[in-house]
Amino acid sequence: MFGIFSYGIASPRVGYKTGDYVLDLEVVGLLGFFRDLSVDPAVFAQPALNNFIALGNTAWVAVQDRIQSLLNDPEQPLASIHDQVFIDLSGVTMHLPVQIGDYTDFYAGIEHARNVGLMFRPNGDPLLPNYRHLPVAYHGRASSIVVSGTPVKRPDGQFLRHDQPVFGPTEALDFELELGLIIGRKTPQGTPVPTDEAEDCIFGVVLFNDWSARDIQRWEYQPLGPFLAKNFASTMSAWVLPFYQLEAARIAGPAQEPTPLPYLQTRQPGHFDIHLEVFLQPANGDEVLLSQSNARHLYWNFAQMIAHHTINGCNLNIGDVLASGTISAPAAENSPAGTGTFGSLLELSWGGQKPVTLPDGSTRTYLHDGDTITLRGWIETATGRLELGEARGQIVG
Amino acid sequence: MFGIFSYGIASPRVGYKTGDYVLDLEVVGLLGFFRDLSVDPAVFAQPALNNFIALGNTAWVAVQDRIQSLLNDPEQPLASIHDQVFIDLSGVTMHLPVQIGDYTDFYAGIEHARNVGLMFRPNGDPLLPNYRHLPVAYHGRASSIVVSGTPVKRPDGQFLRHDQPVFGPTEALDFELELGLIIGRKTPQGTPVPTDEAEDCIFGVVLFNDWSARDIQRWEYQPLGPFLAKNFASTMSAWVLPFYQLEAARIAGPAQEPTPLPYLQTRQPGHFDIHLEVFLQPANGDEVLLSQSNARHLYWNFAQMIAHHTINGCNLNIGDVLASGTISAPAAENSPAGTGTFGSLLELSWGGQKPVTLPDGSTRTYLHDGDTITLRGWIETATGRLELGEARGQIVG
Numbered sequence: 001m002f003g004i005f006s007y008g009i010a011s012p013r014v015g016y017k018t019g020d021y022v023l024d025l026e027v028v029g030l031l032g033f034f035r036d037l038s039v040d041p042a043v044f045a046q047p048a049l050n051n052f053i054a055l056g057n058t059a060w061v062a063v064q065d066r067i068q069s070l071l072n073d074p075e076q077p078l079a080s081i082h083d084q085v086f087i088d089l090s091g092v093t094m095h096l097p098v099q100i101g102d103y104t105d106f107y108a109g110i111e112h113a114r115n116v117g118l119m120f121r122p123n124g125d126p127l128l129p130n131y132r133h134l135p136v137a138y139h140g141r142a143s144s145i146v147v148s149g150t151p152v153k154r155p156d157g158q159f160l161r162h163d164q165p166v167f168g169p170t171e172a173l174d175f176e177l178e179l180g181l182i183i184g185r186k187t188p189q190g191t192p193v194p195t196d197e198a199e200d201c202i203f204g205v206v207l208f209n210d211w212s213a214r215d216i217q218r219w220e221y222q223p224l225g226p227f228l229a230k231n232f233a234s235t236m237s238a239w240v241l242p243f244y245q246l247e248a249a250r251i252a253g254p255a256q257e258p259t260p261l262p263y264l265q266t267r268q269p270g271h272f273d274i275h276l277e278v279f280l281q282p283a284n285g286d287e288v289l290l291s292q293s294n295a296r297h298l299y300w301n302f303a304q305m306i307a308h309h310t311i312n313g314c315n316l317n318i319g320d321v322l323a324s325g326t327i328s329a330p331a332a333e334n335s336p337a338g339t340g341t342f343g344s345l346l347e348l349s350w351g352g353q354k355p356v357t358l359p360d361g362s363t364r365t366y367l368h369d370g371d372t373i374t375l376r377g378w379i380e381t382a383t384g385r386l387e388l389g390e391a392r393g394q395i396v397g
Numbered sequence: 398m399f400g401i402f403s404y405g406i407a408s409p410r411v412g413y414k415t416g417d418y419v420l421d422l423e424v425v426g427l428l429g430f431f432r433d434l435s436v437d438p439a440v441f442a443q444p445a446l447n448n449f450i451a452l453g454n455t456a457w458v459a460v461q462d463r464i465q466s467l468l469n470d471p472e473q474p475l476a477s478i479h480d481q482v483f484i485d486l487s488g489v490t491m492h493l494p495v496q497i498g499d500y501t502d503f504y505a506g507i508e509h510a511r512n513v514g515l516m517f518r519p520n521g522d523p524l525l526p527n528y529r530h531l532p533v534a535y536h537g538r539a540s541s542i543v544v545s546g547t548p549v550k551r552p553d554g555q556f557l558r559h560d561q562p563v564f565g566p567t568e569a570l571d572f573e574l575e576l577g578l579i580i581g582r583k584t585p586q587g588t589p590v591p592t593d594e595a596e597d598c599i600f601g602v603v604l605f606n607d608w609s610a611r612d613i614q615r616w617e618y619q620p621l622g623p624f625l626a627k628n629f630a631s632t633m634s635a636w637v638l639p640f641y642q643l644e645a646a647r648i649a650g651p652a653q654e655p656t657p658l659p660y661l662q663t664r665q666p667g668h669f670d671i672h673l674e675v676f677l678q679p680a681n682g683d684e685v686l687l688s689q690s691n692a693r694h695l696y697w698n699f700a701q702m703i704a705h706h707t708i709n710g711c712n713l714n715i716g717d718v719l720a721s722g723t724i725s726a727p728a729a730e731n732s733p734a735g736t737g738t739f740g741s742l743l744e745l746s747w748g749g750q751k752p753v754t755l756p757d758g759s760t761r762t763y764l765h766d767g768d769t770i771t772l773r774g775w776i777e778t779a780t781g782r783l784e785l786g787e788a789r790g791q792i793v794g
Contacts, residue, residue, distance in 0.1 A: 102540050107621060128619050133562045134555050138621035139536040139628065143499050143712050144586055153587045155709035158531050158658060165530045167658045189541055189630070190550045216709070222525050224504060224535035225622020231536070232709040233586070261555060261564045312552035312613070312629040315540050 001239035001389055002049055002204070004095040007087050012047040012095045016067050017239050017389075021086040023067065028078075028085055033070060037062045048099040049240065050319045053184045053203045060184070060203065060242055094149065094238035097206070098182055100142040101317040103234070104309060105178075105210060107136040110254075110299035111328035115347045132258060135300040135308045137325075140210070141231035145321065148238045152211055152393045154369060155232035159215035170213035172352070173367040173395060176326040177278050177343030177375055179295055180208035181302060182240055183322065189315035195266045198306035201316060204240035207276075207375040207391040208323045211235065214346055214366065236321070237389030245386060249273040249379035253301050260304070263311050270301030274388070276327060276377045278343065283370025285360045291340040291348060293329040295377075369397035398636035398786055399446055399601070401492040404484050409444035409492045413464050414636050414786075418483040420464065425475070425482055430467060434459045445496040446637065447716045450581045450600045457581070457600065457639055491546065491635035494603070495579055497539040498714040500631070501706060502575075502607060504533040507651075507696035508725035512744045529655060532697040532705045534722075537607070538628035542718065545635045549608055549790045551766060552629040556612035567610035569749070570764040570792060573723040574675050574740030574772055576692055577605035578699060579637055580719065586712035592663045595703035598713060601637035604673075604772040604788035605720045608632065611743055611763065633718070634786030642783060646670040646776035650698050657701070660708050667698030671785070673724060673774045675740065680767025682757045688737040688745060690726040692774075766794035 005015040005022050015022035028034065029041025039059055043051040053060070070078055078085055107113055110127070113136075117126030130136060146152070154169045184203025187193055193201060210230060217229030253271035274295035281287035300308075305322055329341035340348045340356070345366050348356050355363035367373070372395075377388040402412040402419050412419035425431065426438025436456055440448040450457070467475055475482055504510055507524070510533075514523030527533060543549070551566045581600025584590055590598060607627060614626030650668035671692035678684035697705075702719055726738035737745045737753070742763050745753050752760035764770070769792075774785040 102538055104624075105621075130562075130616055130619065134617060136617065136621055137624050139538055139624065141499055141536055141711060142539075143714050143717070144710075146586070153710055156589070157709050165527075165658065167660060189543070192553070213709070219527055220531060220533065221620075221622075222527065223618075223622075224502075224533055225618075225620075227501075227534050227536065228705070228709045228711065231711045261562065263564060308625070312554050312610070312625045313541075313550055314538060314625065314628045317540050320540070 001241050002052070003097050003239040003389070004047060004049065005087070005092040006095065007092040014044040014046060014049060014052055015087070017089070018071055020089050022089055022092055024085050024087055031081065034063060034066060037066060039063055047095065048319070049097050050099050053098070053318050057184070057200060061244060064242060094147055096145065096147045096236065097238060097240050098319040100145055101320045103140040103142040103145060103321045103323070104137050105140045105323045105325060106300065106305050107325040108298045108300040108305065109325045109327040109343065111297050111330055112326035112343055112347065115328060115342065119351045132256065132299070133260070134264070135305050137305070137309065138225045140234065142321070144231055145234045145236055148235055148389065148391045148393070150235065150393060151396045152233045152235065154395055154397050155213055155216070155228070157213060157216040157228050159219045165219065169397070170216055171366070172214035174212045174214055174345045175278065175367070175373045176210040176212055177276055177291065177293060178208040178210050178326055179274065179324045180206040180236055181322040182206065183316045183320035184318060185316065186318055187310060187316045190313040192263070192313065193306055193310040195264065195303045195307040198303035199243065201306055202243040202302060204242045205246065205388065206237035206240055207377055207388055209235040209373060209375055209391045209393060210323060210326070211393070212344070235391045235393040237391045239389030241388050246272050246274070246379060248381040251296055253296070254299060256299070263307055264304050266301060266303050270303045271296050271298065272379070274377050274379055276375070279374040279376065280358070280364070281372040281374070282358065282360060282362060282368070285358070287374065288359055289339050290356070291342055293327050293341055293343055295324070295327055297327055297329050298324055367395050369395050371395050398638050399449070400494050400636040400786070401444060401446065402484070402489040403492065404489040411441040411443060411446060411449055412484070415468055417486050419486055419489055421482050421484055428478065431460060431463060434463060436460060444492065445716070446494050447496050450495070450715050454581070454597060458641065461639060491544055493542065493544045493633065494635060494637050495716040497542055498717045500537040500539040500542060500718040500720070501534050502537045502720045502722060503697065503702050504722040505695045505697040505702060506722045506724040506740065508694050508727055509723035509740055509744065512725060512739065516748045529653065529696070530657065531661070532702050534702070534706065535622045537631065539718070541628055542631045542633055545632055545786065545788045545790070547632065547790060548793045549630045549632065551792055551794050552610055552613070552625070554610060554613040554625050556616045562616065566794070567613055568763070569611035571609045571611055571742045572675065572764070572770045573607040573609055574673055574688065574690060575605040575607050575723060576671065576721045577603040577633055578719040579603065580713045580717035581715060582713065583715055584707060584713045587710040589660070589710065590703055590707040592661065592700045592704040595700035596640065598703055599640040599699060601639045602643065602785065603634035603637055604774055604785055606632040606770060606772055606788045606790060607720060607723070608790070609741070632788045632790040634788045636786030638785050643669050643671070643776060645778040648693055650693070651696060653696070660704055661701050663698060663700050667700045668693050668695065669776070671774050671776055673772070676771040676773065677755070677761070678769040678771070679755065679757060679759060679765070682755070684771065685756055686736050687753070688739055690724050690738055690740055692721070692724055694724055694726050695721055764792050766792050768792050
């Protein structure tokens with residue numbers, strides 16, 4: 001996985017995570033190990049991955065292959081310079097991996113959409129009429145996306161109490177379990193990206209926590225969607241898993257009925273079997289597994305999201321983030337004793353009606369100050385688990 | 398007004414509009430005219446105003462004052478170098494004035510909100526319950542904002558026909574008459590900006606056309622707001638009027654009942670008497686005045702928008718754009734014979750029920766291919782009209 005790290009007096013730069021170490025790619029490059037790949041080491045001496053990403057798909061794969069060759073070479077070509085190139089993870093500071101242009105949040109987790117519909121529109125079809133026809137999405141705030149590990153301040157805002165607007169710290173602070181795509185290609189304004197080419201626009205994947213203040217959201221969101229309920233902070237993994245590494249986890253998605261319009265149809269399976277977990281650690285307690293889900297529960301796949309996003313000519317830039325929307329699993333599935341399958345506390349506590357009881361006896365409808373939420377994920381490969389970067393944040397009052 | 402221009406072999410750079418000329422500020426700076434202001438001419442040799450804006454309020458005013466002094470000096474200190482510093486406007490190419498971080502669109506035009514409510518919710522209060530309690534807003538797409546003069550391609554998309562989703566070019570392409578604020582200060586995440594300090598965060602003001610595809614919007618926008626209906630393109634003035642120049646137009650806004658929560662209260666009048674006009678030019682016809690409005694019809698003022706945007710800790714960056722929302726005037730007001738007062742065709746044609754007839758006899762419910770929409774605006778000052786930069790775009794099929 002690629003990320004941006006700093007340590008000692010070294011300024012933020014591109015690193016590659018290998019075990020408990022970060023490989024300093026600028027130094028590896030300056031030593032000549034990427035010379036025949038025509039990759040200028042200067043792209044690694046940057047505070048964001050964008051310049052490296054701009055080299056294109058071929059370069060991403062070539063660099064990663066070269067790194068793997070160096071790491072696996074029995075002659076250990078990096079051994080003599082171990083301390084210059086392998087930096088202990090425990091001593092580094094991680095930074096946001098990309099300079100983000102625009103951030104879009106989809107709503108492609110059908111179980112989440114259905115649960116929200118069941119809670120808020122109990123008498124109608126829980127899914128709105130457009131849900132199975134197009135990947136619903138909205139624009140989010142790029143400036144407030146923070147790297148994993150950054151504390152998240154409980155936001156103040158306006159919400160209703162006894163039907164009167166009041167002001168104060170949110171009383172319904174929630175997480176949302178999502179995947180984020182890092183866009184790896186600039187597309188021209190006015191030119192849609194067909195589903196067949198859409199995955200080529202993805203550099204990598206991160207875990208993404210779309211923190212949400214449900215009370216603020218409920219009061220503000222009509223008619224133009226969520227705003228202050230979401231834009232105080234979103235947490236993204238520090239480490240970006242290159243997209244092509246998900247290949248081992250590629251699966252067919254759910255049957256899509258009705259058949260989508262042609263511009264949304266895909267020829268190859270476009271879903272991924274990515275295991276997802278949410279952990280909660282109270283201020284003075286142990287981390288507990290709160291929920292388990294899987295990216296296969298998305299209704300729309302990544303190619304469809306990108307094709308839809310660009311069908312009107314909207315242009316993408318390197319470093320844009322497309323998040324999936326909250327990924328919940330069906331209630332009965334994948335749930336060891338006591339563990340939920342939903343990707344938000346809104347669902348786990350069913351709108352606050354069924355507080356979740358933690359092993360320490362405390363309960364949660366929404367998050368308490370001091371709580372730390374960590375999102376983790378992995379895929380199974382022939383050689384074992386391949387983990388995604390984790391997304392972690394602690395609530396501070 | 399400040400903007401980014403290029404000409405001949407000169408790369409995009411900062412210019413100052415004066416009459417029919419652009420003053421090349423890098424050259425003026427290199428000749429030493431800003432030296433005592435401690436303004437490095439390098440900030441003008443940039444393809445965006447961001448570096449200049451980053452110098453801060455004092456520098457913006459000092460540079461503009463110096464420019465005015467040079468232009469008004471009876472000894473004409475620039476006369477001997479006229480051709481090096483004054484570039485004829487007719488020969489320059491204008492570029493987007495800022496590198497935009499995030500773009501937020503408010504909904505602060507109460508006449509527009511009321512008109513939309515009357516059309517779509519004819520049986521209830523046209524204003525939703527939250528409207529007078531908070532400045533409703535949503536995040537828009539920054540990547541597709543284009544500079545005035547850029548053609549706008551009619552977007553394809555999904556919309557309903559006889560209650561069935563179909564795909565094709567939008568059949569309800571509209572403009573929206575808005576003002577845009579260019580943010581001039583980076584604010585820290587987690588720290589709200591009080592109303593008293595909010596205007597200090599504004600560098601300047603532009604005209605802004607939030608092009609909208611009404612059929613796409615109607616089908617996609619539930620429950621998370623507009624997405625593809627808006628993000629194919631928005632048009633911004635090339636020239637940015639420094640915010641403090643609006644001082645001559647400062648007025649009190651409408652009475653706000655109920656009284657807003659304390660964080661939204663302002664001590665000084667925060668509205669501005671900015672005259673606004675929309676012109677339509679058919680493909681082979683003359684430009685006609687389609688509508689006249691005024692920024693005093695905004696319900697929420699700029700300081701309130703910024704205070705609300707940041708109350709939850711959301712951070713602003715230099716170059717962010719905050720648009721006002723569509724500014725319509727009341728129907729009876731400000732309307733010479735045959736000219737409307739609404740800031741969109743949705744309202745002017747009342748949802749397509751009352752087509753607008755142009756002088757050439759053609760009608761419009763929504764925009765035709767070849768139509769050019771130009772937004773213009775000005776304030777009255779002691780020395781005459783002070784114009785804003787215009788926002789112009791032609792629809793291409």
